[in-house]
Amino acid sequence: xxxxxxxxxxYDEDADVxxxxxxxxxxxxxxxxxxxxxxxxxPTNRQLLGVTVIGFSEHQxxxxxxxxxxxxxxxxxxxxxxxxxxxx
Numbered sequence: 001x002x003x004x005x006x007x008x009x010x011y012d013e014d015a016d017v018x019x020x021x022x023x024x025x026x027x028x029x030x031x032x033x034x035x036x037x038x039x040x041x042x043p044t045n046r047q048l049l050g051v052t053v054i055g056f057s058e059h060q061x062x063x064x065x066x067x068x069x070x071x072x073x074x075x076x077x078x079x080x081x082x083x084x085x086x087x088x
Contacts, residue, residue, distance in 0.1 A: 011056065018056040023049040034062055 010019040028040040028049045036054040041047065053059050 016054075016056050016058075018053040019050065020053070021050040023047065034059075037062060 006022075008019075008021040008024065010021070011017070012019075023042070026042055026049050029043045030052075031039045031041055033039050036059055038052040038054070039048060040050040040052065042049055
């Protein structure tokens, strides 16, 4: 199994928008890869920096297909930012 991958999840419940950040504080260009799913990409090396999912409750399965991350049940986080460690 490879090394751990760290990412930050921010969910705006009122707007139903999920922000997944793999590399913070980097200039990025946005590319809508599917309706409501926007990839944030480093313009110099094309590295995926993050994903924004508009209408997250409707796009959970598509996000899992793209990232390999499947959300099951309800995730409640008390902190403003959650750092999750996973071996992808």
